[in-house]
Amino acid sequence: TEKADFRAYASAKESFSDYVRMLKNNPRYQQALAAGGDVRGFANALQKAGYATDPGYASKIAAIANGPLLNRAISAATNAITRR
Structure with a gap:
């Protein structure tokens, strides 16, 4: 079992902003950002x-991104934006 510390946030917006900041400011993630x-x-x-500690992380993210729920x-x- 992997043990890791995770941050807690007051909102999804705060969480996502911190995630983006972490990726942009950490040199070890620059290759990921270059993937476009x-x-x-x-x-x-x-x-x-x-x-990620999960060896299946990349496959799981790709499956979510290409899955029917996200689409x-x-x-x-x-559609909601277009109707405005």
């Missing part, structure tokens, strides 16, 4: 840099 829109490349680079959420958001 390549989700699998981004996740693989994060895992290779030591971000439905993006479509719903796009």
Whole structure:
């Protein structure tokens, strides 16, 4: 069993802002940021840099990004914006 410390946040916005700041300010994650829109490349680079303890991290992130639930959420958001 892996033991790790995790931060707690008051909101999802605060959590995401800290995540982005951590990636941008830590040189070991620069290769991940260079992956651009390549989700699998981004996740693989994060895992290779030591971000995640789960050996299946990159595959799981790619599956979520390419899965139907995220696609439905993006479509719903796009439709909501378009209707405005």
